[in-house]
Amino acid sequence: MMVQKYTYTLNVIWSCMIRDIRSMLTDRAFTLVGILTPLNAFILMSLFVLAGTQAPTAVVMQDSGPYAQQFYQSLSATNGFKLQIVSASQATSLIQAGRIVAVITIPADFDQSIQHNAPVKVGVEINNLNTDFTNDIRRSVPNAITKFYANAFPDVVSIVPKEQDSYPQDTDYIKYLTVSILVVGMLFGGVMHAGTSMAREWETSTIKELLFSPASRWAIVVGKMLGAFVINIISAAIVLAILVFVIGVQPVHWGEVIAFSLLIILIFIAWGTFLGTLMKQRKQVVVFALGLSIPMFFLSGPFGPITFSAPLIQVIAQIFPVYYAIVLQQHAFHGFDLNTYGINLNVLIVSGYALLLIALAAFSLRRSAIAH
Amino acid sequence: MIGTKEAVLPLLSQTTTPALEIKDLRKTFGKFTAVDGLSLTIQQGEIFGLLGPNGSGKTTTINMISGLSKPTGGEIKVLGYDVRRDIRQIRQILGAVPQETALYEELSAWTNLNFHADLFGIPRKEKKERITNILKLVQLLDRKDSRVSTFSGGMKRRLALGRALLHEPLLVYLDEPTLGVDVQARRAIWDYVLNLREQGKTVLITTNYLEEAQTLCDRLAIIDHGKLVALDAPQNLKQLYGAQVVDLELVGSCEQVAQIRALPGVKDVVVTDVPDGCRLQVITEGVNHLVPQIINLASQEATLRDISVRDPNLDEVFLRLTGASLRD
Numbered sequence: 001m002m003v004q005k006y007t008y009t010l011n012v013i014w015s016c017m018i019r020d021i022r023s024m025l026t027d028r029a030f031t032l033v034g035i036l037t038p039l040n041a042f043i044l045m046s047l048f049v050l051a052g053t054q055a056p057t058a059v060v061m062q063d064s065g066p067y068a069q070q071f072y073q074s075l076s077a078t079n080g081f082k083l084q085i086v087s088a089s090q091a092t093s094l095i096q097a098g099r100i101v102a103v104i105t106i107p108a109d110f111d112q113s114i115q116h117n118a119p120v121k122v123g124v125e126i127n128n129l130n131t132d133f134t135n136d137i138r139r140s141v142p143n144a145i146t147k148f149y150a151n152a153f154p155d156v157v158s159i160v161p162k163e164q165d166s167y168p169q170d171t172d173y174i175k176y177l178t179v180s181i182l183v184v185g186m187l188f189g190g191v192m193h194a195g196t197s198m199a200r201e202w203e204t205s206t207i208k209e210l211l212f213s214p215a216s217r218w219a220i221v222v223g224k225m226l227g228a229f230v231i232n233i234i235s236a237a238i239v240l241a242i243l244v245f246v247i248g249v250q251p252v253h254w255g256e257v258i259a260f261s262l263l264i265i266l267i268f269i270a271w272g273t274f275l276g277t278l279m280k281q282r283k284q285v286v287v288f289a290l291g292l293s294i295p296m297f298f299l300s301g302p303f304g305p306i307t308f309s310a311p312l313i314q315v316i317a318q319i320f321p322v323y324y325a326i327v328l329q330q331h332a333f334h335g336f337d338l339n340t341y342g343i344n345l346n347v348l349i350v351s352g353y354a355l356l357l358i359a360l361a362a363f364s365l366r367r368s369a370i371a372h
Numbered sequence: 373m374i375g376t377k378e379a380v381l382p383l384l385s386q387t388t389t390p391a392l393e394i395k396d397l398r399k400t401f402g403k404f405t406a407v408d409g410l411s412l413t414i415q416q417g418e419i420f421g422l423l424g425p426n427g428s429g430k431t432t433t434i435n436m437i438s439g440l441s442k443p444t445g446g447e448i449k450v451l452g453y454d455v456r457r458d459i460r461q462i463r464q465i466l467g468a469v470p471q472e473t474a475l476y477e478e479l480s481a482w483t484n485l486n487f488h489a490d491l492f493g494i495p496r497k498e499k500k501e502r503i504t505n506i507l508k509l510v511q512l513l514d515r516k517d518s519r520v521s522t523f524s525g526g527m528k529r530r531l532a533l534g535r536a537l538l539h540e541p542l543l544v545y546l547d548e549p550t551l552g553v554d555v556q557a558r559r560a561i562w563d564y565v566l567n568l569r570e571q572g573k574t575v576l577i578t579t580n581y582l583e584e585a586q587t588l589c590d591r592l593a594i595i596d597h598g599k600l601v602a603l604d605a606p607q608n609l610k611q612l613y614g615a616q617v618v619d620l621e622l623v624g625s626c627e628q629v630a631q632i633r634a635l636p637g638v639k640d641v642v643v644t645d646v647p648d649g650c651r652l653q654v655i656t657e658g659v660n661h662l663v664p665q666i667i668n669l670a671s672q673e674a675t676l677r678d679i680s681v682r683d684p685n686l687d688e689v690f691l692r693l694t695g696a697s698l699r700d
Contacts, residue, residue, distance in 0.1 A: 008493045015490035019476070019483070026478040026519070205472035209535075211440055212470075213491035214463040 016223025080140030190268025198276025526557025615658025
């Protein structure tokens with residue numbers, strides 16, 4: 001009797017999963033959107049981040065002496081500019097056309113003045129319509145001057161940093177950030193796909209077929225979640241491939257990447273299933289998925305550890321599973337420990353969220369009444 | 373075993389057990405009372421119609437019978453099973469055809485039935501045969517691999533009916549079974565429903581087509597504002613209204629209405645003005661000699677343009693019991 005009951009439940013789960021996948025496959029546009037949505041989120045957010053990294057700056061080299069060359073190298077080494085050497089007239093037309101943020105002019109007497117220990121005025125013309133870029137220039141020019149003196153006259157600069165690193169390798173800003181974006185892509189794809197799949201049952205009234213049946217609500221929810229899971233694994237695999245092969249992020253722990261990705265997809269699908277059951281309309285789910293993903297992205301420490309943020313932000317971030325998902329993926333990709341809980345506890349927290357959200361989805365399905 | 377009726381057979385073997393027993397059923401949503409002390413009993417093998425204007429409480433009642441909504445008070449038993457305790461067993465013996473058909477239109481007819489079979493735990497070895505038989509029954513076997521979205525409204529209704537029968541339910545619930553289908557499809561669906569009674573199944577129908585209720589149902593319950601306002605066989609319900617109705621159209625004065633109304637055996641006279649006279653609907657208790665008397669009185673001060681004698685119809689019963697005002 002017990003075996004038959006379990007066999008029946010497993011059959012319902014399997015059947016719900018297969019039916020959902022079949023429905024998705026027959027609705028090609030919907031499936032394509034489901035697969036491409038996390039990819040789209042990933043690309044959009046990556047572009048947003050990439051667009052703001054370096055200020056386009058023109059350098060007018062009126063002196064080509066060795067010190068002037070060395071100063072140019074120092075400017076390059078700050079990573080605050082995207083430099084191009086142009087003539088004075090070209091620089092003027094570029095800044096007037098709004099195509100560069102600043103013009104840095106290395107004067108004709110640069111080398112001579114340095115050799116005679118005389119003051120040098122490096123011209124800096126800034127198009128200060130954007131504070132962010134303006135501040136980049138204001139920070140980077142003095143930084144370049146310090147670098148120049150540290151390299152050209154090491155005896156003069158007596159204060160030098162004695163650096164001790166927490167990790168054996170530096171991590172590029174983009175490589176750090178894109179891992180966080182991967183998680184947000186999974187969030188968006190999971191919530192949207194599972195949510196719309198569930199809401200669709202109400203929109204088309206097919207929920208009645210499910211609710212009139214003697215099948216357990218748990219089995220129905222799990223079956224539907226597995227259907228969405230399969231589609232989201234495909235999306236995640238594409239995004240992962242771009243992350244590794246295009247952006248060049250090489251995971252430190254491949255096993256963790258796979259295991260954590262599956263776990264993270266699971267919680268976001270459970271979240272979507274719960275929301276779909278609650279909202280019962282695809283349009284609302286899509287709007288909510290968008291509305292949820294963007295604040296979650298900024299709240300959960302995408303640019304650096306959340307411990308660097310204000311205390312209130314830290315408290316809010318830790319309410320949501322996205323934060324723990326980012327902690328896990330940053331560990332898997334870069335070996336970072338972004339909080340003091342340890343990886344096992346972070347896994348437990350995320351698993352707890354998954355169970356809670358599955359339970360909420362099943363419970364809300366049980367409580368669902370059918371409106372006419 | 374789940375998916376068969378073995379678990380529910382002990383109670384079903386008692387043929388005297390009512391198919392559905394509702395006692396003092398109540399459902400409130402906040403301050404709004406959707407169902408207010410409803411009691412009725414449906415016997416096994418009956419085709420029972422549940423009628424009522426929109427918002428009368430039909431759907432809420434059905435939702436409570438199928439366990440989709442919890443009663444605020446009262447009792448529902450389906451073939452002896454209490455809806456609060458034994459909802460799994462009830463769902464196993466209940467076959468539902470919702471108004472919207474609830475079919476997965478992007479999938480084929482066969483896939484829809486196959487999914488239903490899995491949800492109801494139909495054994496794998498029986499599944500194929502049962503699906504084939506059902507598709508034959510509803511005359512859709514040749515379209516088994518077609519997407520449901522390509523079906524006409526009537527085909528979808530037939531498929532939904534077939535799906536509800538796939539797990540061999542004992543109580544079949546049909547919500548507006550012929551809504552939006554053509555005359556041929558309606559006749560076909562009626563035939564399937566009448567066949568169900570021959571198979572000993574109990575059928576519960578909600579419909580707004582009173583002709584349908586009259587043709588199919590052994591008994592009808594009319595509910596309004598969540599309360600039972602009438603319950604009887606269609607013929608007996610019509611007697612509530614009157615045994616015969618005499619329709620007259622008069623040219624000229626209609627002052628003789630009061631005299632007609634005063635005749636022994638006349639229950640009521642409904643007067644409708646027309647440009648050159650009036651139209652009278654005389655509801656009688658069925659006394660034969662009344663017709664000449666009515667004609668005699670009516671033609672004293674007016675010219676009789678038209679006259680007909682007929683049985684009352686269910687529309688008239690329904691409107692008398694529930695009122696003519698719009699409910700939507």
